[in-house]
Amino acid sequence: MPIEPESRPIVLTVNGITVRVAMGATVAAAIAQAGVATWRRSPTGEPRAPLCGIGVCFQCCVSIDGRTNVRSCQVRCRNGMDVRTDA
Amino acid sequence: MCGQMHRGQKSEEHRLETLRETEVLVIGAGPAGIAAACSAAECGRRTIVLDDNPLPGGQIWRGKEDPNATKWLSRAQRAGVQMIHEAQVFAAMMNDTRVVMAETPDGLCAVRSPCIILATGARERFLPFPGWTLPGVTGAGGLQALVKGGLSIEGKRVVVAGSGALLPAVAAYLHEHGANVRLVAEQTSWLQLIAFGASLVLRPSVAMQGLGLIPQLLGIPYEAGCMVTAAHGEAKLISVTLRHGSRTWQVDCDYLACGYNLVPNLELPVLLGCAIANGYAAVDEWQESSLPGVYCAGELTGIGGVDRSLIEGQIAGYAAAGKQGKPKAQALWPQRQALCAYAERLDRAFALRDDLKALATPETIVCRCEDVRRAHLDALAPGSWRMAKLHTRCGMGACQGRICGPAMSFIHDWPMESTVSTRPPLFPVRMETLTAAGLTERTAEKTGEVNR
């Protein structure tokens, strides 16, 4: 079922791309919606993305409003957030 | 919310202002923690719950309208339980006074309580195999949690794999949300499942609605004795290789949702100094750990699903309330006994096969945080988790071994508790929170030692 724009009241940017998400959506969900597949690079440069979904694996870390290494699966989207993946 | 007015204040004031006092402190707002808090508060005990999520409910009730959850949460509210969300516990002082420290979006939240109930639940066990670090490879419950958090799964092709009663539930959930679930691959054999399945029919309320039954009703193939041996793709997942006996084949997919049962989140009980036995927090009939006044409930003491967590939580909460609560706790013992027996059957039914240990090739990364490959570890032949960490940095990254620890414990037959990292802070916290907690790196080490 397509979600109507009015049920997606939160507007934020992911790597400069504007995304609209539903209330309560996590930053991880917004990143996927922006079409980004790589959340971060591992120490040897491999692409990584969420694994556990519950805040224990740290594979989904990104920068939010300038704060680095934030677990995107644990943070809810807020209007005007500036999300940067680490890839 | 914890601490509305602390931002911008000096750390010393901050620390004093954020110190809360209570009679019973519960850590974890899953079914076990909520039930514990209700029981203690209904006996008149001042009760605070700390949980790291924005919403209460733990793994099963998170972000979902569930009548059972609503019932318990309104009960907690009526009993006057104070819930503090987005509070991640990272350290504790267990000397004359007991103070637990958590980080919230507003900074430090410290709670002093003579009585502590740990209900930190479980996480999935992940096993390394070629390609498991590719974007698109997630946990089984992991993908479900991401979808609960708003990830769109509509029209995506998904293979659900690994082991455990969670897999059919996850497959059904993803299907309901528009995913094209191509297969559920359960590593355990039909033989083992049938022995277990018989007991499920007898106890439908405990079961996750009958193994294999839901996917089959929905037209999703359920293959027992089947495992994913590799995930393929460059920048992200495009397909997986499956093996069933001598047959191997490939399935194209956008997601592989793969987890091998659950393991308890033992970091906090170990940090506090609770004894661990056979991979779980050791408790007596009152759910009290080896530390007087510290109770453990729910998946920390055994993986048994929501019903067991609810019963154990109530027993812990009543017991923590003292004389007045103990008869109520005792009345629940028979129910707990039945649920524990059921959990033991579950453990046996989904016991991991030895050939899973050989899935990771020498080139396979085993520690995702530090990119440690299996060959590196095998060349050193470490005899213990400690040795592995010392010589390879395995388990030294951001997750502090929460992912590779349980995998290494299975592959090398090391006791689960030996792979639990307990150096505070248990989670990375902001510098200002550490300072407010009086935890510089040096004192962090000291508290770790005191508590061990």
Ligand SMILES: Cc1cc2nc3c(=O)[nH]c(=O)nc-3n(C[C@H](O)[C@H](O)[C@H](O)COP(=O)(O)OP(=O)(O)OC[C@H]3O[C@@H](n4cnc5c(N)ncnc54)[C@H](O)[C@@H]3O)c2cc1C
């Ligand atoms: C990813 C996942 C998905 C699952 N999905 C289902 C499902 O759909 N259906 C089902 O029947 N079972 C599911 N389970 C099994 C589930 O664990 C049990 O059914 C039940 O929720 C266990 O209850 P609990 O209270 O013991 O633990 P949990 O529900 O895990 O609750 C523990 C709580 O403590 C919090 N916590 C942990 N450490 C800290 C800390 N340091 N500071 C603050 N808070 C902390 C956790 O975030 C969590 O909210 C799932 C498990 C996992 C891991």
Ligand code: FES
């Ligand atoms: S996906 Fe594991 S911490 Fe976010």
